[in-house]
Amino acid sequence: MALHLYDSARRSQTEFVPLEPGKASIYLCGATVQAPPHIGHVRSGVNFDILRRWLRHSGYDVTFVRNVTDIDDKILSKSAESGRAWWAWGYTNELSFDAAYNVLGCLPPTYEPRATGHITEMIELIQRLIDAGHAYAAGGDVFFDVASYPEYGALSGQKVDEMQPAGDSAADARKRDPRDFALWKGHKAGEPMSASWPTPWGGGRPGWHLECSAMATRYLGPAFDIHGGGLDLLFPHHENELAQSRAAGDGFARYWMHNGMLNLSGQKMSKSVGNTLLVSEVVKQWRPVEVRYYLGAAHYRSGVDFSPGALDEAATAYRRIENFVERADEAVGPVDGGPVCADFAAAMDDDLGVPAALAAIHAVVGEGNSALAVGDLAAVRGTLASVLTMTGVLGIDPHAWRDAGAADLTPVVDSLVQVAIGQRTAARERKDYAAADAIRDQLAAAGILVEDTPSGPRWTLKS
Numbered sequence: 001m002a003l004h005l006y007d008s009a010r011r012s013q014t015e016f017v018p019l020e021p022g023k024a025s026i027y028l029c030g031a032t033v034q035a036p037p038h039i040g041h042v043r044s045g046v047n048f049d050i051l052r053r054w055l056r057h058s059g060y061d062v063t064f065v066r067n068v069t070d071i072d073d074k075i076l077s078k079s080a081e082s083g084r085a086w087w088a089w090g091y092t093n094e095l096s097f098d099a100a101y102n103v104l105g106c107l108p109p110t111y112e113p114r115a116t117g118h119i120t121e122m123i124e125l126i127q128r129l130i131d132a133g134h135a136y137a138a139g140g141d142v143f144f145d146v147a148s149y150p151e152y153g154a155l156s157g158q159k160v161d162e163m164q165p166a167g168d169s170a171a172d173a174r175k176r177d178p179r180d181f182a183l184w185k186g187h188k189a190g191e192p193m194s195a196s197w198p199t200p201w202g203g204g205r206p207g208w209h210l211e212c213s214a215m216a217t218r219y220l221g222p223a224f225d226i227h228g229g230g231l232d233l234l235f236p237h238h239e240n241e242l243a244q245s246r247a248a249g250d251g252f253a254r255y256w257m258h259n260g261m262l263n264l265s266g267q268k269m270s271k272s273v274g275n276t277l278l279v280s281e282v283v284k285q286w287r288p289v290e291v292r293y294y295l296g297a298a299h300y301r302s303g304v305d306f307s308p309g310a311l312d313e314a315a316t317a318y319r320r321i322e323n324f325v326e327r328a329d330e331a332v333g334p335v336d337g338g339p340v341c342a343d344f345a346a347a348m349d350d351d352l353g354v355p356a357a358l359a360a361i362h363a364v365v366g367e368g369n370s371a372l373a374v375g376d377l378a379a380v381r382g383t384l385a386s387v388l389t390m391t392g393v394l395g396i397d398p399h400a401w402r403d404a405g406a407a408d409l410t411p412v413v414d415s416l417v418q419v420a421i422g423q424r425t426a427a428r429e430r431k432d433y434a435a436a437d438a439i440r441d442q443l444a445a446a447g448i449l450v451e452d453t454p455s456g457p458r459w460t461l462k463s
Helices: 039-057 073-082 086-103 119-131 208-220 231-247 279-285 288-297 308-332 342-349 354-374 377-394 398-407 410-429 433-445
Strands: 004-007 012-015 023-032 061-069 135-138 141-144 181-186 204-206 223-230 252-259 262-264 304-306 448-453 456-461
Touching (some): 023 086, 023 208, 023 231, 039 223, 039 252, 039 262, 039 377, 061 208, 119 141, 279 288, 279 308, 288 308, 288 398, 354 377
Parallel strands (some): 023 061, 223 252, 262 304
Antiparallel strands (some): 181 204
């Protein structure tokens, strides 16, 4: 069976036929760095990482672009509230996103462009739209003329006459139509001059939708295979991207994929409502691989309600796989990856059916456990090889996560050392200096030096 994907534009599942045989190009709307990432945001990162891995396993040479929006209204607003430069505020949050993607095992993108690094391409795209009669300048701003593009609304399935005014400039009397959206935003009083770039229409900064069109075509060409993002981006963001790119003469994305939202108490998890769960905090309660299993386990198009109980269930399910791999490793030693089972392949080719794919993995794990019970090492070896390949496709290979965890044990060592340091401090406070010295000597024998400083004890490893 060939890979079939649900295309939001067609509103149906269709066979994936790449623009260039043997190659697949993907553009994923990445971080808008107004705040640190919550797990609702990185669900998209995990879902499209699985797509990328399956395409690669299927023999495609994949180019994966995930952008960073590092300039927009909210970044300027939040940075001003904090008293920090907008670019410093954005970069701090960009690093947080990088850490979140990395800790959840997402492969690094082939390219990760920032919006502010592509102003030239954006200006050129605006000029093409103006020349083609699809955009107009008005007092330092430039707007896309929705009425000039008859296909506007086709992606999201909406009728133009039923749409609300564009949210980024809803009451702007300079617009020809209230639904026209901003391609370029003129510099406003009170905004930092560092957030303004010169253009033929005056200084200012890009509109959000323009950024992605310029970056996608810069790295993937005027036409590419897949454009992805959260369902909340379907309108207006992706609708506007498609309109301005097609109006300029570019083929743009051939398939549109949208992942469902992660909800908290039935409400979409977002930065604005204050109900976010930061990735940096969640991975303190559950292992990163367990969080990844949870985020990827549901079908990517379905909505998911977050709860600690659901994450506990995901952790338990992952540990069943992990326990089999550990026992099989002891029984048969190292093995190379093997073929995926037919049920797994069929599930993944059916619009990335990860729930059915996980069921296939657990079925093979069950067979492996039965083989272990009777000492059938040949069967154990075969099932282990298949499990490692299938979990690798989903980014949850126990070997890979074990090796990654072994790469830096500093947090674990720190936790253990802090316990010992706490016992030493308690001994000193009760004037039991002999016990305090004994704890220090035991740490030293283990290669850990404790130094008393004005701000408290600190430890280092012997060089």
